[in-house]
Amino acid sequence: MFVSALEDATRFGFMMAEPGPLGEWHPTPVAQYMIVVSGEIEVTVSDGTKRRFAVGQTLLLADQTGNGHYTEIVSEEPVVVAVVHLPG
Numbered sequence: 001m002f003v004s005a006l007e008d009a010t011r012f013g014f015m016m017a018e019p020g021p022l023g024e025w026h027p028t029p030v031a032q033y034m035i036v037v038s039g040e041i042e043v044t045v046s047d048g049t050k051r052r053f054a055v056g057q058t059l060l061l062a063d064q065t066g067n068g069h070y071t072e073i074v075s076e077e078p079v080v081v082a083v084v085h086l087p088g
Helices: none
Strands: 011-017 030-040 039-043 050-053 058-061 069-073 079-085
Touching: 050 058
Parallel strands: none
Antiparallel strands: 011 079, 030 058, 030 079, 039 050, 039 069
């Protein structure tokens, strides 16, 4: 069995959003992991790179400065993500 190094976390919760754009371009307020529980999201970063994340995939948001990122819910159903804030 493989177990990764454990990291400290400061907060944990869930977020649900309906299909479509999720706000405007923005930096993340804190470094955080997002784990997709249902649905699918597409994240665009400041250099134009786009990536899709589906159920079971994890992304690390660490773009706390600059333009940040843009997120769109691309699944037909709402997306649910588990959010884990990391210490600053």
